[in-house]
Amino acid sequence: MPDFFVHPQALVETESIGEGTRVWAFAHVMADVVIGRDCNICDHAFIESGVRLGNGVVIKNGVAIWQGVEIADNAFVGPNAVFTNDLAPRSRRLPGMAEHYRDRPWFRKTMLEEGATVGANATIVCGVTLGRFCMIGAGSVVTGDVPPYALAYGAPARVRGYVNRTGDRLEERDGFLVEPETGRKYVLRNNEIQEAS
Amino acid sequence: MPDFFVHPQALVETESIGEGTRVWAFAHVMADVVIGRDCNICDHAFIESGVRLGNGVVIKNGVAIWQGVEIADNAFVGPNAVFTNDLAPRSRRLPGMAEHYRDRPWFRKTMLEEGATVGANATIVCGVTLGRFCMIGAGSVVTGDVPPYALAYGAPARVRGYVNRTGDRLEERDGFLVEPETGRKYVLRNNEIQEAS
């Protein structure tokens, strides 16, 4: 059994949790969830059955991860950020909705790729991919895919620039992405930021 | 006593809960609350004293329903959607505010009519009516009434189209509302969508 931490006030119904992961007070991790190593699941978070989280993932306070939201290694989800998996939710008790929910035409996936950041209180409308190491600004409403390393914010969120893996903003200059402090030049190539040769 | 489900980690202080309703972990339903049949009150929800919920209502995770928010049958409130009942809240400890809060000039109601959907992380500024079967987009800020069957989103939310009871978008064409898959034509008449004759 790996050595992970569950706060006495947390509710954890899976045993598939990796070494070094911590689950904090009033968080609820349902059965049939798989969580990797070294994750941090903060107070009042909720992880629904069927979810798999990579290694090193941070889920801050008050975040719910629904079935259909896939979260790769080292992604960061800020406090009260909100995901969805249904574009047009209705009560199942309405006529015709029981079959609708059983047959799952409503279901839309969302992908957070490696190292992506979702800012505090952002809303992620389902059906999108948030690319590797992208950064979504606090309070944004994301309605479309976000490219790798992009900084996107607003409602709806638009790409406003680029960041590196440690979250520093890069300047676009002469077709390159430039680190202001170092003057180092990068290009975005095959979804990777690479040093310009 | 009707047969409803209360999770062992939930806190329920009313007995007025209808058959088939479920209240999940870390949810708190206060005294003097009335909840109908077949409702689903999800984790970390909060229902304040004085609230009445209809039948078949879904309150997703992290939603607080305050006194003054009336929720009719089969309404759906998405995760972390936020209601209010005071347009200009202040601490009661400020000079002059104790009387202000006692006399209740601050109090504004909000009405969710039958089958209305409030999207995830939407903010509903108090004093509005969300009409029958309307749909409020995720992350929206609602500051005025929304007509029945309207799809409204943005900040502030504006009517952007119409949906039917099962949440499918209708196209406005030649004065009719048309279901794209079936070509069936509807008109909005007396706050009801009706098949065009």
Next chain:
Amino acid sequence: MPDFFVHPQALVETESIGEGTRVWAFAHVMADVVIGRDCNICDHAFIESGVRLGNGVVIKNGVAIWQGVEIADNAFVGPNAVFTNDLAPRSRRLPGMAEHYRDRPWFRKTMLEEGATVGANATIVCGVTLGRFCMIGAGSVVTGDVPPYALAYGAPARVRGYVNRTGDRLEERDGFLVEPETGRKYVLRNNEIQEAS
């Protein structure tokens, strides 16, 4: 020991809480927190180590107060309002981020001055000061300082007018701020609203 109230389902790890303060169900107040007199810490709130709250502060449901957020007397934080203390958060497990988080160049403070109101579901991007008795509208995204007595809303939030201490809107007329009901004239002088002589 002062006489304060802690709900049996709350989790309170500090003893530095003032007389008359109440902490409600499923709230979590960490160690090394200082809370003043007559505060109200509502359900599902979270107060992180290192935080100090003044007297008469209201923290509504689902709000997390992080280290670096300073809250003066009689401030009001609406339900699900969200604070931050890091402009570009990443998982600490990414290469280079452990040192980054240890050395704290990322850390940005936020100041709520006396009597300030943060509306429901507002997002406060760190590094700003919300001036005395200002009012931030529900669902806003605050990205800069807000002057005292200002009413600011939108995303990003802009100053749209002024309010008095009890939250009534003032009209700007002939260089004065005027209470509509009374006709009383005020000027904003040294960050204080004063009656015009």
